[in-house]
Amino acid sequence: MSKLSEKPVLIIGGGFSGISAALEITEAGNQSVIVVEKNPYLGGRVLQMYKYFPKLCPPFCGFEINLRRIKSGDEGRIQFLVSSEIEEVNTIGSADGKGYKVTIKQKPQYINNNCTICGECAKVCTENRLNDFNYNMDSQKAIYITNISAYPSKYNIDAEFCKFDSCKKCESVCKYDAINLNAKEEIFDIEVESIIVASGWKPYDAEKITNLGFGRYKNVITNVMMERLAADSGPTGGKILRPSDNKEVTNVAFVQCAGSRNENHLPYCSAICCLASLKQSIYLREKNPESNSTIFYIDIRTPGRYEKFYNRASSDEKTKFIKGVVANISEDSLSGDLILDAEDILSGKKIKFRADMVVLASGMVPNGPDIKTGNIKFDYDANGFLFNQNENSGIFSTGVAKNPADVYGSIQASTGAALSVLQFSVNNSKKG
Amino acid sequence: MSNNTLNSNDINLIKNINNIGESHFKKCFQCGTCSAICPISSDNKPFPRKEMIWSQWGLKNELKSDLDPWLCYYCGKCSEYCPRKADPGQLMMSLRRWLTTEYDWTGISRLLYKSKIAEYIALLIVAAVVFLEWAVLFGLTPPAVLNGGNLSINQMVPAYKIDYFFDYPMMVILSALLISFIFNMFNKTVLSDKKIKIPFKLYFTELWALIFNFFTQIRFSKCEDESEKESFFKKLSEGKYNFWLTHVFLMTSYVVLFIGIVFFLKWFQTDDKYVMFHSILFDYYASIGLIFGTMYFAFQRFTKKKERSKFSHHTDWAFIVLLFLTALTGILLRAFVVYKYPSSWIFYLYLIHLMILIPMLVIEVPFSKWSHLAYRPIAIYFANLKEKAGSFEKQPNADIE
Numbered sequence: 062m063s064k065l066s067e068k069p070v071l072i073i074g075g076g077f078s079g080i081s082a083a084l085e086i087t088e089a090g091n092q093s094v095i096v097v098e099k100n101p102y103l104g105g106r107v108l109q110m111y112k113y114f115p116k117l118c119p120p121f122c123g124f125e126i127n128l129r130r131i132k133s134g135d136e137g138r139i140q141f142l143v144s145s146e147i148e149e150v151n152t153i154g155s156a157d158g159k160g161y162k163v164t165i166k167q168k169p170q171y172i173n174n175n176c177t178i179c180g181e182c183a184k185v186c187t188e189n190r191l192n193d194f195n196y197n198m199d200s201q202k203a204i205y206i207t208n209i210s211a212y213p214s215k216y217n218i219d220a221e222f223c224k225f226d227s228c229k230k231c232e233s234v235c236k237y238d239a240i241n242l243n244a245k246e247e248i249f250d251i252e253v254e255s256i257i258v259a260s261g262w263k264p265y266d267a268e269k270i271t272n273l274g275f276g277r278y279k280n281v282i283t284n285v286m287m288e289r290l291a292a293d294s295g296p297t298g299g300k301i302l303r304p305s306d307n308k309e310v311t312n313v314a315f316v317q318c319a320g321s322r323n324e325n326h327l328p329y330c331s332a333i334c335c336l337a338s339l340k341q342s343i344y345l346r347e348k349n350p351e352s353n354s355t356i357f358y359i360d361i362r363t364p365g366r367y368e369k370f371y372n373r374a375s376s377d378e379k380t381k382f383i384k385g386v387v388a389n390i391s392e393d394s395l396s397g398d399l400i401l402d403a404e405d406i407l408s409g410k411k412i413k414f415r416a417d418m419v420v421l422a423s424g425m426v427p428n429g430p431d432i433k434t435g436n437i438k439f440d441y442d443a444n445g446f447l448f449n450q451n452e453n454s455g456i457f458s459t460g461v462a463k464n465p466a467d468v469y470g471s472i473q474a475s476t477g478a479a480l481s482v483l484q485f486s487v488n489n490s491k492k493g
Numbered sequence: 494m495s496n497n498t499l500n501s502n503d504i505n506l507i508k509n510i511n512n513i514g515e516s517h518f519k520k521c522f523q524c525g526t527c528s529a530i531c532p533i534s535s536d537n538k539p540f541p542r543k544e545m546i547w548s549q550w551g552l553k554n555e556l557k558s559d560l561d562p563w564l565c566y567y568c569g570k571c572s573e574y575c576p577r578k579a580d581p582g583q584l585m586m587s588l589r590r591w592l593t594t595e596y597d598w599t600g601i602s603r604l605l606y607k608s609k610i611a612e613y614i615a616l617l618i619v620a621a622v623v624f625l626e627w628a629v630l631f632g633l634t635p636p637a638v639l640n641g642g643n644l645s646i647n648q649m650v651p652a653y654k655i656d657y658f659f660d661y662p663m664m665v666i667l668s669a670l671l672i673s674f675i676f677n678m679f680n681k682t683v684l685s686d687k688k689i690k691i692p693f694k695l696y697f698t699e700l701w702a703l704i705f706n707f708f709t710q711i712r713f714s715k716c717e718d719e720s721e722k723e724s725f726f727k728k729l730s731e732g733k734y735n736f737w738l739t740h741v742f743l744m745t746s747y748v749v750l751f752i753g754i755v756f757f758l759k760w761f762q763t764d765d766k767y768v769m770f771h772s773i774l775f776d777y778y779a780s781i782g783l784i785f786g787t788m789y790f791a792f793q794r795f796t797k798k799k800e801r802s803k804f805s806h807h808t809d810w811a812f813i814v815l816l817f818l819t820a821l822t823g824i825l826l827r828a829f830v831v832y833k834y835p836s837s838w839i840f841y842l843y844l845i846h847l848m849i850l851i852p853m854l855v856i857e858v859p860f861s862k863w864s865h866l867a868y869r870p871i872a873i874y875f876a877n878l879k880e881k882a883g884s885f886e887k888q889p890n891a892d893i894e
Contacts (some may be wrong), residue, residue, distance in 0.1 A: 272530070272574065318524070323576035359524045389575060390528030404525030404539055411529060411536040 068160050068254035069093040070482050073432060075141060076105020077127075078460025078471040079259035083139050084130050085479035092486060093138035095251060097165060101144045102211045105261050109194060109208075110297075111291040113468050114340040115370045121210040123468070128212055143213060144168040149435035153252060160254045160455070161437070167247045169220065175239035176215035178206055182240065183232035188222045192296070195289045199296035199302070204231050209294050214238070255455035255485050257478050258439065258447050260432055262425040262461040265320040265327055273319060274390040275421055279305040280397055281390060283319075283423045284337050291344055297335060303418040305397040311351055314401055314416035315342060316387045317358040321424035329444055331424035332465035333364045338422050339374040346377055354380045355414065357387045357403055383412070390419060429462045455489075457481050503551040506591075510548050513606050514587025515804040520579040521545040527571035527581040533564070533715045540564070541571055548584060557595055557681050560879075562588040563865070563872030568716030569800020571854065583804055590727040590806065593864050595681065596674040602860035607828070609807040612856070616811075619852035627844050630654060635840035644836040650764045650843055660755045663851060670859040671867055678868065682877050691882045699877050707870040708745065713737040736799070739789045746782025747816070749775050750823075751854075761827075776827070783820035787813050812862040815853040822846040 072079045072084055075098030096103075107113065107120045114449040131139060148164040188203035206215075217240075218231075225242050232240045264285045275281045280303045282290070293299040304308050306437035315338040320326040334357070342354040345360045354377075361382070374380055385403040392399055393415075401414040428443040440450035445490035446465075447458040459478040460471040510518070528539035540561040547555045547561055565585040572582040594603040604611045627633075633652055683691065706712065717733040728734060753761060753775055761776065791813050793802040826846055829839045857863040 166691045251746075318576070324578045325574070325576065359522060384525075385529065386524035386526045386576070402529045404528040404542055406523060406525045406542065409538070409543065411534070411539045 068252055069095050070255050070257060070486075071161070071163055071251070071253040072096045072257045072259055072426075073103065073147060074259035074261050074462065075100075075103040075143065075459070076259060076261045076460065077107045077123075077468055078261065078475045079105070079257070080127050080131070081472045081475035082257050082259060082459055082479045082482075084127065084134065085476050086482055087134055087138045088130070089479065090483055090486075091138075092254075092483065093140070093141045093327065095142065095253065097145045097147060098141065098143045099146050100207070101217045102213070103141060103143065103206045104210060104212070106285075107468055108210055109285065109288060109292075111288045114336045115367060116342070117340065124210055137261075142167055143214070143397050144170070144217075147432050147434070148248065149433060150256070150437040151435055160235060161256060163256075164248065164250050164435075167249075169244040169246050170216050171220075171242055171244045172216040172239050172240065174213065174215065175236055175237040177239075178214055178216060179236075180216075181208075181236070182216060185230040185234050187228065187230070188224060190219045190222045190339060194295045196283075196286045198286060198289060202396055218242075220396065222380060234284070239363075252376055254489065255457065255482050256459040257475075258429055258432070258456065258462045259460050259475070259478075260428040260462045262427055262465075265331075265424045266428050267319060267421050267423045267473065270320055270326060270421070270423075272389045273316065273387065273419075273421055274392065274399070275319075275423075276392065278392040278399060278419075279303075280392075280399055280417065281419045281421060282441070283421050284315075284334065284341065285423070287341050287420045291341070291348070299348075301345060302395070307435070308417070308419040310345075310354045312415070312417045312468045313342075313345055313350065313355070314387075314399070314414060314419045315354065315356040316390075316419055317356065317361075318386060319421035319423045321422075322359065327424045327426065327444070329424075329465065331364065332362070333467045334422035334424060336367055336370060336467065338362070338420070339370055341420060342380050343374050343377070346379060352379065353385060355416070356380070357383050357385060357401070357414075359386055383414070385412075392486075410489055425461055425465050427462055429458075443492075444473065449490070452481065452485075455482075455485050457485075502527055503553045506551040506553050506556070507548065510584070510587050512808065513590045514583050515584075516548075516580045516587050517577075518545050518548045518581070518584045520577040521549060521575075521581070522577055524576060525872050526574050526576060530570045530574050531565075532568065532717075533566065533712055533868055534568065535562070537553070541585050544588060545579065545581055545584060548588070556588065557590070559588075559592075560682050560872045561585075561878045562592060563869050564712065564876060566710075566713045566716050567801035569803075572800050573791075582800055586595060586801075586804075586806075589865060589868075590808070592640070592678075593868070596678045596864075596868070597860060598673065598677055599670075599860075601614045602864075604890065605856065606808060607862050612811060612861070615856050615860075616815075616852040619855045620848040623848050623851045624844070627847065630658060631651060631840075641831060646762060646836075646839055646843070648831050649836060649840055650762075652758045655762070655847075656758055659847065659851060660758060663802035663855060664755050667854065667858050671864070674859060674864070675867060675871055678871065679875065681870075683879060689879055689882045691878050693883055695878055699874055699881065702877055703870050703874040706873045710737065710740075710741055710744070710869075712873065713740060736793075736801075739786055742782045743786025743790070746779040746786065747866075750779040750783070753779070763830075780820060780824050783816060787817035787820065808857075808862045812857055815849060815857065819846070819850045820859055822849060840841075 070092060072083050072094055075096045080103060081094055083096050086094050093107040104124050108124060110120045142165060145165050145167040148166045151162045153159040153162050182204045183202040186202040186204045189200045190203050191197040192199050192201045194207050203219045204216055205233060207217060229242060232242055238485055263284055267283050273281060275283065282304065289295040290297055290301050291299060301310050302308060317334060317338060321329065321334060323347055338356055342356060345352055345354055360436055361371055375382060383403065383407045387401045387403045389402040390399050399416050399419050403412055403414065405412045429439065429447050430441050430445045439447055439456060442446050447462055448464055457478045459474040460466065466474065510729060523542065525542045528534055528542040531539065544559065544561065562585045567582050569582045572580045575581060585690045590606050594606055605615060635649055636644060714734055714737045717728055793799055794805045797803045822842060822845055826842050829842060
């Protein structure tokens with residue numbers, strides 16, 4: 062094998078895609094990687110899932126395997142920078158292939174690796190913040206641990222809510238000297254040979270779909286919120302209770318293509334929402350055998366092997382499928398129930414459907430275009446995906462940064478991106 | 494209706510519909526947003542989703558027998574919310590144009606809708622006929638004045654002659670054409686549906702609704718029923734009914750004037766400065782209605798803010814412009830008479846007035862946009878007949894493909 066470059070590979074995003082790419086690169090050769098993650102933990106969106114399809118196992122199951130690979134590997138060659146964001150990207154030299162100088166900003170690390178997550182600090186903390194991991198459905202202390210699988214495994218301080226010097230209660234109660242409230246933000250440069258964009262996605266802002274009432278009606282939630290409601294570590298301890306009155310839901314409507322495949326919102330298909338709703342329908346029915354699930358769809362997209370998953374969901378007698386987009390949702394303000402307007406296309410009649418709670422299958426919006434890149438242009442497509450562009454100059458993409466994809470597809474894309482990076486490096490060293 | 498779907502599909506029809514409007518109906522993926530969001534389509538037989546697929550597939554029989562395009566008043570919600578930007582509202586407009594050409598057995602309206610030039614030529618031909626008729630009857634110069642005074646309008650152009658040589662023949666031709674087209678429509682939409690038998694009595698009991706709908710266009714107002722919580726007066730004060738009310742104003746003005754000039758021309762074409770009270774009332778109402786109405790709709794079509802005014806077919810413009818010019822020349826003529834302008838002015842202006850008015854009526858009323866004045870209320874009447882006859886209850890899936 063040719064000698065690989067000394068310069069590391071920058072991976073933007075420490076979600077499943079980014080971690081997978083990092084592991085594949087380091088396990089295949091001698092190259093080192095730097096993973097930049099804006100959250101204080103690794104694992105990204107997947108960790109916020111209750112279960113993932115098609116096997117319906119909890120996400121920490123797959124995540125632990127990756128953690129073990131990280132720990133058993135040559136640790137010096139994978140560096141994780143959490144709570145960090147890219148400030149600027151510049152080419153080194155004029156020609157392609159010399160690599161990039163990347164400026165990174167890391168938020169103050171108030172808590173060091175001494176932390177044992179004993180939780181004494183949070184007990185004395187007086188301030189509260191909204192729990193963004195649970196999509197703001199509950200709150201937590203200003204010194205908090207993001208989630209049960211958090212890696213690095215330590216607490217965090219939300220600088221927006223912490224009172225710092227005027228309080229310092231956590232600092233005094235910590236037995237392990239893990240808290241330093243004087244920590245400062247750090248800005249530093251690194252030099253990398255190539256870049257993998259694994260910046261993932263965010264859910265589409267469902268409030269923009271005004272006719273579906275998200276944000277106006279409490280019991281209209283999004284699919285990502287449903288995952289947290291169902292999760293044992295979520296705001297309701299794993300019971301699917303509707304937000305308005307904490308009543309256990311028995312009649313849930315899933316509204317597909319909430320934003321996706323809609324020229325007024327996201328013109329593309331987000332690829333996973335059908336499977337996500339089928340999954341949610343399955344676990345809703347498992348958690349509560351009395352419950353009813355109704356899925357409103359344009360067409361159910363379960364390509365390839367996933368057809369079986371559709372068969373599994375649709376074989377349930379209390380799961381109904383209605384072909385027709387929900388055009389409007391209104392609220393019965395007394396009961397908090399929701400009335401959905403649609404045309405049932407198979408019968409050709411308009412229907413009004415009453416549901417306890419509505420789950421909007423909101424689509425995926427790529428985070429890529431939010432990355433600051435200075436004078437380097439990443440060639441995003443019209444929808445913000447970086448699909449096989451800039452590859453000649455050593456910028457690759459994977460996961461949902463590349464195209465809407467499920468976990469399985471993202472990991473495959475990461476393996477592909479890792480190989481591309483290695484090939485790029487070999488070709489580069491030949492040139493050099 | 495369900496067993497002839499594939500052998501009735503017609504590729505030319507798809508092209509035709511494409512050419513007479515600006516709907517991107519081929520983009521439709523049948524999600525049903527349009528039907529569900531529509532404030533006026535019925536629960537049992539909603540539109541326009543089914544019209545979208547019929548048009549995509551060129552299902553002529555289904556479309557021909559469909560009354561729903563006439564029940565749509567183009568509030569534009571379907572187009573606004575359509576996830577494919579396929580513009581179902583515009584398709585319904587195109588279908589109204591297409592149906593007009595279907596009901597018309599002469600083929601003239603097909604020509605007029607297809608080509609702007611054809612429409613202009615048709616208008617010019619009728620104008621030329623009017624000109625020739627006038628030349629024969631009254632000559633091309635005002636009659637000479639013996640003692641230097643002015644001749645009154647009725648001395649030059651007697652009202653009875655206008656009645657006998659212009660109004661009545663036109664009236665007969667228009668009525669004959671329109672009635673035959675409406676019968677054609679009846680045949681295609683009601684008689685063709687073998688599943689329904691309409692009790693004879695129903696034709697009479699439903700008549701009142703026909704008249705009511707003709708004058709109020711009450712369905713139009715339902716386009717604005719967005720939130721049921723708001724009262725009628727709240728919506729009125731917010732201007733949500735402006736379009737509907739202006740439309741009613743314009744339509745009634747037109748009807749009043751049409752009846753007036755055809756049957757009571759003497760009231761209008763009078764040499765007296767002071768006319769009878771009721772004719773003043775009608776005169777003013779109609780004049781204001783026509784001028785204000787046409788300007789309002791022209792403004793809407795220029796600014797393109799409302800979904801229904803975004804695309805204008807050439808027949809839409811011809812309709813507004815000719816109506817405005819008719820009203821304008823009519824009002825001027827009256828002013829000339831009242832303020833004693835030279836008789837030659839009156840003579841020529843009257844000729845111009847007729848050369849605009851008559852072509853407009855002859856071309857627009859049976860063959861073009863104006864036919865909707867008849868087709869819309871009659872479609873509601875036919876739809877009521879069919880519904881009351883119980884066809885929908887007996888055959889719930891009859892119209893669904």
